[in-house]
Amino acid sequence: MNKFIKDLVMVIIGCLVYALALTLLAIPNQLAEGGVPGASLILHYAFGWSPGIVTFILTAIVTTIGFRYLPKRSIFLSILTVPLISFFIYSTENLVGNLGDPLISAIFAGVFIGFGTGLIFRTGSAMGGTSLIARMCQDRLGWNLVRTNFVFDIVIVLSGLLVIGPLNTMYTIVALFVAKKVTDIVMEGLDPRKAVSIISGRAPQIADEIIAQMNISVTVFKGYGGYLKQDADMTYVIINKYQLMRLKRIISTVDENAFVVIHDVRDVLGGSFAWDETRKGGVR
Template sequence: MRLVKDLVFIIAGTLMYALALTLLAIPNNLADGGLTGISVIVHYAFGWSPGIVNFILAAIIILIGYRVLPRRSVMLTVITSPLISLFLYLTEGLGESLGDPLVSAIFAGLFIGIGTGLIFRTGSSMGGTSVIARMLHHNLDWDLTRTNFVLDIIVVAAGLFIIGPLNTMYTIISLFVGKKATDLIIEGLDTRKAVSVISSRAPAITDEVVQHMDTSATVFEGYGGYLKEHSDMAYIIISKYQIMRLKRLINSVDDRAFVVIHDVRDVFGGSFSWPAKKS
């Protein structure tokens, strides 16, 4: 069942990615990052088919990277990369210039980002610089999206003399929009917040949280490095929409509590996903 879902995501993601290039980017003389960006730049320079060039280059990179990537990721990438090349080949020449490179760049980046996010969610990659990014993520724990973004910028900079400075800057805008769209697809719209509350009344605060906010909280025993006093800490995971309510609740229990709030990338398991049980 999971494999079927992954295949649906891969097909939808690769089709959206390819259409964004052939209908929006290429007709408006915009490039892209990664291996497809190299293929598009080669297309501008020599007129070669970006689908065929992408297929050849992706095959070479996959052969280099398959040893260090997880077996499942290699299997999915072997499916993903030819699909991108196939959809690029089938839709070449279908698009026409919109006459506004900026609008084209924004929407090309949006759809490329959504397609990339769908592909990344399955654990696959697009068989180009994303394979390199995934290798660095797998071995060095580098951030997948940011690493891919930097590699994309390097590719775009290399195409400066082919598409010109103005279209290069439009392409960078497209990459930035694409990165944000990819983050939204991977992380979701409802981001979580982790709240650390250092207070002598931390147990009372967690009781209020459990009772009034239908979520759980954890209390840790702590020791202050400055005052050399024992002080408990409550650790709470909530959605961003509950922040103001939690602040008011904490203040009502202990208006001198020290509170730290930061974003968390992912939350699963435990009692966060359903209301806490009340006694």
């Protein structure tokens, strides 16, 4: 129940932030957006139609078609998300006038759009429209959710080129790019960890030194080198970026010929690897 309440709060905040990014930053500067809200903005500029009402109608149609592709929990959250976004857009679509700097407005619109979208996606909800299509592509075809949604957004923005003009279209693409980056950060985390694989004939000694000097847990896998036809164990450890240089020094001290592979890791479950000065970089 606590998880559900947390997701509910995230959906509400995400919908509000997303809607305000459109009505306070995008609409006053004639910027578009991706997805169904972007299409509703283009129709608003062309015919004066309410973007809130158009968003609700179009999103409801797409969401109804796509419900069968979503888990039951996502269906419930989506039923909440779709009308909330439309309501917040409708309630605030005439609040402010032109802010005078479309580039700055595009950048900050992208920040807030990405933040709101990231919160909504983190709950497992869909925003309807192209984001629901992107989620269906992810479930059925394994496509990346954020990138697929980004491509759909670009297509819709370019379709409004004749309505908002080339300059505002370019500003809109800037906003979409910023929004994608912010969405990635919200969904995957701001402080990526490093997963380090160390292949060496002295893997147990390297593991012992890492544990002794850095006070963190490591795993040693039994391995076999296919080229040299020799045993070559692998030490595996996850650290934060501040510990990387120290780890490299420890490895080179034990085995300067060790083969080291470093990967970026966004999420780590089952433990915390944040830097702790009181424990000299140990697990907290």
